[in-house]
Amino acid sequence: MKKLRFRRQGLGSKIRIKPVWRKPRGWGSKQRKKKKGRRTAMPNIGYRSPRKTRGETYTLISNLKDIEGLKKGDTVMLKSKIGAKKKIEILTACMKKGLIVKNYKKIQETINKLKESFEKAKEKREKKMKEKMKKKEERKKKEKEVKKVVKIKKKKVEKKEGAKK
Numbered sequence: 425m426k427k428l429r430f431r432r433q434g435l436g437s438k439i440r441i442k443p444v445w446r447k448p449r450g451w452g453s454k455q456r457k458k459k460k461g462r463r464t465a466m467p468n469i470g471y472r473s474p475r476k477t478r479g480e481t482y483t484l485i486s487n488l489k490d491i492e493g494l495k496k497g498d499t500v501m502l503k504s505k506i507g508a509k510k511k512i513e514i515l516t517a518c519m520k521k522g523l524i525v526k527n528y529k530k531i532q533e534t535i536n537k538l539k540e541s542f543e544k545a546k547e548k549r550e551k552k553m554k555e556k557m558k559k560k561e562e563r564k565k566k567e568k569e570v571k572k573v574v575k576i577k578k579k580k581v582e583k584k585e586g587a588k589k
Contacts, residue, residue: 428471431464482526488517496522508542 433448433455435441445467448456455464465471482499485491486506491514494500500523502514515535518525528534 428465430467433464485514488514491517491521491523494521494523497524499524499526501526502528508538508545512538512542 430445432441432443432446433450433453435443447466450456454461455466458466480499482501483490483494484503485500486503487510491500500518502511502525506514512535515525515528515531515538519531519535525531
């Protein structure tokens, strides 16, 4: 989960202001009054992380090399921008090593679903390619027919010209 950054009031207007959070205390401060136009969030109790996850550490994984140094029982989390093919490989490797994957509770079911979706996408691509090939073949046939018609017309025109002379 992305960590929220609380920005100090007036951070963009003055160079000497550091990005460290300070509570706005001004009499007319719009941020302190929580006016609608103020986009910078102020720290509140509601932003705290859940008790179960507080202090937990995990390793972010984007490829198989990241798994190599980990031991059985370590907690990992897969990055969201991994494709289905690579995700299947990483999840199977995590299962074999006995790693706990935070963002996937039922790893085997997830692997099966990913494989199914991967197969469907593959079939869909193949079907599209077959349709493209058919259309291409039809265009070639039409072009051949048009060329034959043009040749026949040329022959007729040549015969007429030869008859006139």
